[in-house]
Amino acid sequence: MAPKEEPVRVALIVEDDSEVRGLAAALLEETDLKVVEAASAQEAFDYLRQNADQVAFLFTDMHLSNLTDGSDLVRTVRLNWPWVRTVVTAGWPVDPLFDDMPGDVRFMPKPWRALDVLMEAERAAQAYRRD
Structure with missing residues (x-):
């Protein structure tokens, strides 16, 4: 009997600033998660x-430079894929848009600590857990 394969577990980084996105990707590549980058909520x-x-x-960054921002992305993800652990980041210490986020979403101000x-x-x- 072959050993059971571990499921692929992904960290999805959504950031419109390519340097910040690359930094987060490099950091998360040190984990057991596969890193996927997106420059917009649509991606x-x-x-x-x-x-x-x-x-x-x-x-994800809260403020994305496309039509759909981070808050819309987070709400949709939490509604459709509630198992996804979600962290929102922004350049302000406390973002007023964060007040509307679901309770289990974590806010991390920029610059975040590795x-x-x-x-x-x-x-x-x-x-x-993958069902």
Whole structure:
């Protein structure tokens, strides 16, 4: 009998600033999660429509430079894929848009600390269960 294969667990990073996105990706590549990058909420939705069952962790900027911002992305993800551990980040210490976020969404102000991001990713990887 072959050993059971571990399911793919994905960290989806959504950030319109390519340097910040690359930094987050490099950091999360140190975890057991496969890293997928998206420059917009639309790219994230496209990925999620095909691969949501693999996504354990969403790390998104609140303010994206497209029609759909991070708050819309988070609300949709929490409604459709509630198992995805979600962390929202923004350049302000406390973002007023965060007040409308579901209670289990974590806010992390920029500049975020690497250890905080890694701890959230680790929690997502441990909690991830694929039905």
